[in-house]
Amino acid sequence: MxxxxxxxxxxxxxxxxxxxxxxxxxxxxxxxxxxxxxxxxxxxxxxxxxxxxxxxxxxxxxxxxxxxxxxxxxxxxxxxxxxxxxxxxxxxxxxxxxxxxxxxxxxxxxxxxxxxxxxxxxxxxxxxxxxxxxxxxxxxxxxxxxxxxxxxxxxxxxxxxSLPTIDSLNELARWQAPADIGRRYARVSGDYNPIHLSALTARLFGFPQAIAHGLWSKARTLAALDGHLPSANIEIEVDFRKPVRLPSEVILACSPAGSSGEWRLEGAGDIEHMVGRWRPL
Structure with missing residues (x-):
């Protein structure tokens, strides 16, 4: 290199x-x-x-x-x-x-x-x-x-x-992904991709609504998992499936707290937005 x-x-x-x-x-x-x-x-x-x-x-x-x-x-x-x-x-x-x-x-x-x-x-x-x-x-x-x-x-x-989907998980939290979260995340991340900013700019790229940044969804999930995962010596992996359309409600289901585990982020109608896992290094 x-x-x-x-x-x-x-x-x-x-x-x-x-x-x-x-x-x-x-x-x-x-x-x-x-x-x-x-x-x-x-x-x-x-x-x-x-x-x-x-x-x-x-x-x-x-x-x-x-x-x-x-x-x-x-x-x-x-x-x-x-x-x-x-x-x-x-x-x-x-x-x-x-x-x-x-x-x-x-x-x-x-x-x-x-x-x-x-x-x-x-x-x-x-x-x-x-x-x-x-x-x-x-x-x-x-x-x-x-x-x-x-x-x-x-x-x-x-x-x-790709990661496997784990079905035997319990709901831990749910939250709203508001219509303006793409613009708010862009201001703190620098990522001003038009598909995240508004329905108008997203439609220019073939999306009927704005969609959330994948890394916002991952960050918001890890915030909800605070205290559930070790803080270091850990690998955290996610697959992004269906995008989170804005605005919408999402549901986080996960395995019990511990050194390793899995989670799933879902939307209305059992739409699978993201699957993830954590494990020790």
């Missing part, structure tokens, strides 16, 4: 313009280099994120917050000329995070992003967007987002990597 080190996190507006202008698939090879930069954790930004995602106040950084710290780097990587796929239209299929050490007293960290594991898929091709976070003592957190690019032609057969 060859790293390109930046002095600070990239500015987002030029990257959104670059994303809007790149509409074609330009190849089938992922770049063999990554991006990294130092980032300072701003307590006010973390507090705003906690409020939007439902996390209680805590000295521990929310488990999903490193995605926010790395978002600018992710955008720069995915909109670079060397990256073969257009950012618009990518589908987030699954997400896995590993909390290697407790996320307390996190100040200045270094985040890194790169892409790997290009694989054929029935609808195109998938790749893994890898995110890392470390401090002066070493690795703190790792993330892996599996992304689908439709229309890519790759040789080989698709390997099913």
């Amino acid at each position: 060859q790293w390109h080190t930046l002095h600070h996190s990239p500015s987002l507006p030029p990257l959104y313009l670059r994303a809007a202008l790149k509409r074609k698939i330009t190849g089938t090879t992922l770049p063999d280099s990554g991006l990294r930069c130092p980032v300072n954790v701003n307590p006010r930004d973390v507090a705003a994120y906690r409020e939007v995602c439902g996390f209680i106040d805590s000295p521990m950084l929310p488990a999903t917050y490193p995605h926010i710290l790395a978002f600018g780097l992710q955008l720069q990587l995915l909109t670079a000329k060397a990256f073969p796929f257009p950012l618009l239209g990518l589908v987030h299929l699954s997400n896995r995070i590993r909390i290697l050490r407790p996320l307390g007293a996190v100040g200045e960290v270094q985040v890194g992003v790169y892409a790997q594991n290009l694989q054929p898929h029935a609808k195109g091709a998938t790749f893994d967007l890898i995110t890392t976070m470390e401090d002066s003592l070493g690795a703190l957190w790792e993330g892996e987002s599996r992304m689908l690019c439709r229309g890519v032609k790759l040789a080989g057969e698709q390997v099913d990597q």
